[in-house]
């Protein structure tokens with residue numbers, strides 16, 4: 001049996017933390033940011049032509065500030081990103097697909113888990129990771145199409161609380177999937 005769980009949510013809400021929990025339970029893990037990076041370098045000539053640079057940070061500044069530039073980048077990368085996703089999920093098994101922009105990418109899943117938390121906490125956690133407030137603001141703005149869907153995990157509290165909540169969800173999932 002094949003079962004695809006998509007973990008979605010805005011930047012810094014805790015998608016990787018949640019996905020890693022399930023990966024440690026033995027689910028196959030796919031990260032769409034990583035697939036995006038792979039396709040980015042495969043399409044590097046096209047990228048250079050479009051943006052005049054191959055530097056990801058410079059391109060981030062351009063596209064996260066300008067929806068029409070972001071659209072050009074997405075049109076270049078998304079079709080191949082989806083191809084890789086479908087190739088990597090061909091076999092039977094339970095998959096965790098981490099994708100902030102699940103809906104924009106058009107990813108189909110058997111279950112969606114949305115991770116969310118307050119903006120204040122997003123800023124705190126990401127600034128601890130060295131991200132600038134202005135960039136976080138811009139990314140949150142272009143992520144306004146990410147909505148709560150499926151199972152919603154509020155990740156405002158500690159990692160211990162998150163882990164307890166995930167154990168509960170895992171117990172239910174185990175019964176459903178097996």
Ligand SMILES: CC(C)(COP(=O)(O)OP(=O)(O)OC[C@H]1O[C@@H](n2cnc3c(N)ncnc32)[C@H](O)[C@@H]1O)[C@@H](O)C(=O)NCCC(=O)NCCS
Nearest residue numbers: 011032033036040056057059060077099100101139142143
């Ligand atoms: C713009 C790029 C070059 C910036 O690269 P950089 O290494 O600086 O940042 P990184 O990839 O880690 O992304 C930073 C944050 O922005 C989010 N993000 C990335 N792309 C998008 C997008 N198209 N829409 C909304 N959020 C996005 C990421 O999930 C992450 O939280 C890169 O993000 C990119 O190529 N994006 C387009 C591919 C894509 O849509 N990826 C999202 C997969 S969920």
Ligand SMILES: Nc1ncnc2c1ncn2[C@@H]1O[C@H](COP(=O)(O)OP(=O)(O)OP(=O)(O)O)[C@@H](O)[C@H]1O
Nearest residue numbers: 010011012013014015016017125155157158159162
């Ligand atoms: N409940 C929590 N308590 C404290 N720190 C947390 C909690 N959840 C996640 N974090 C931390 O917050 C940061 C962001 O979490 P994570 O990387 O999982 O988010 P993300 O949604 O995957 O981010 P991105 O969109 O950048 O990929 C990380 O440093 C992580 O360790």
